[in-house]
Amino acid sequence: MRKKLVAGNWKMHKNLTESQALITEIRGIVRDEFRQNDAEIVVCPSALALASSARLVEGSEIQIGAQNVNENKEGAYTGEWSASMLKSAGATHVIIGHSERRQYYNETSEACALKNKAAIAEELTVLYCVGESLEERESNQHFDVIKDQLEKGLEGISSEEMSHVVIAYEPVWAIGTGKTASSEQAQEVHAFIRGLIESKYGLNIAESVRILYGGSVKPDNAKEIFGQPDIDGGLIGGASLKPRDFFEIIKAAR
Numbered sequence: 001m002r003k004k005l006v007a008g009n010w011k012m013h014k015n016l017t018e019s020q021a022l023i024t025e026i027r028g029i030v031r032d033e034f035r036q037n038d039a040e041i042v043v044c045p046s047a048l049a050l051a052s053s054a055r056l057v058e059g060s061e062i063q064i065g066a067q068n069v070n071e072n073k074e075g076a077y078t079g080e081w082s083a084s085m086l087k088s089a090g091a092t093h094v095i096i097g098h099s100e101r102r103q104y105y106n107e108t109s110e111a112c113a114l115k116n117k118a119a120i121a122e123e124l125t126v127l128y129c130v131g132e133s134l135e136e137r138e139s140n141q142h143f144d145v146i147k148d149q150l151e152k153g154l155e156g157i158s159s160e161e162m163s164h165v166v167i168a169y170e171p172v173w174a175i176g177t178g179k180t181a182s183s184e185q186a187q188e189v190h191a192f193i194r195g196l197i198e199s200k201y202g203l204n205i206a207e208s209v210r211i212l213y214g215g216s217v218k219p220d221n222a223k224e225i226f227g228q229p230d231i232d233g234g235l236i237g238g239a240s241l242k243p244r245d246f247f248e249i250i251k252a253a254r
């Protein structure tokens with residue numbers, strides 16, 4: 001049985017003070033309402049708020065993730081942060097290859113493979129994102145695009161290292177648009193991704209790797225999405241900034 005995982009991606013929202021208030025509110029709800037066997041919870045604030053957020057969730061069920069990492073161990077890379085820096089700030093997870101980074105910062109799947117390696121070397125769990133654009137979906141290229149992103153992004157990742165990998169399928173056309181993939185559309189792609197993992201790593205790993213869905217997940221659609229056999233939780237943007245909505249989504253994974 002795969003344990004479900006729900007991760008909140010705050011993107012570039014909330015300054016330090018606001019981040020502390022938000023994580024404190026989420027922590028309060030989780031403390032009062034979390035049940036044993038609920039989904040694993042990860043919150044990904046800005047890098048600026050990582051360390052203080054990690055301190056504020058100590059001893060709770062909430063884990064902290066970053067939204068990006070540099071592929072190098074250290075060096076003259078102004079404005080960047082390494083996996084060991086993230087780890088020392090208290091992060092246990094990192095989002096890699098989010099479509100916004102692919103789109104606005106020209107991150108390629110090859111670059112993501114190096115980031116995945118660097119993060120795993122520090123024992124961080126990566127949430128590796130894949131997903132097609134609207135144009136690619138409409139021209140029926142989505143399976144090819146996802147296959148390419150997955151094969152290139154996991155290049156050099158061994159079977160042992162796959163225990164540190166979570167895949168997130170986020171169709172670009174569903175992010176922040178209010179348009180969700182139908183649960184059938186999402187399930188179809190998740191099953192396809194699991195099949196690709198099986199062909200590369202074998203059945204056991206394919207059965208144990210978690211594949212999250214992301215893109216306009218809200219309290220009112222989460223249950224149906226999470227009810228699909230190959231959907232193991234979600235990567236939540238907008239709704240993760242609203243503590244009550246975020247926890248309703250976590251409950252939908254019960």
Ligand code: 13P
Pocket residue numbers: 009098170174175176177178214215216217235236237238239
């Ligand atoms: P929304 O939930 O706001 O659509 O964002 C999804 C996302 O990009 C999470 O990484």
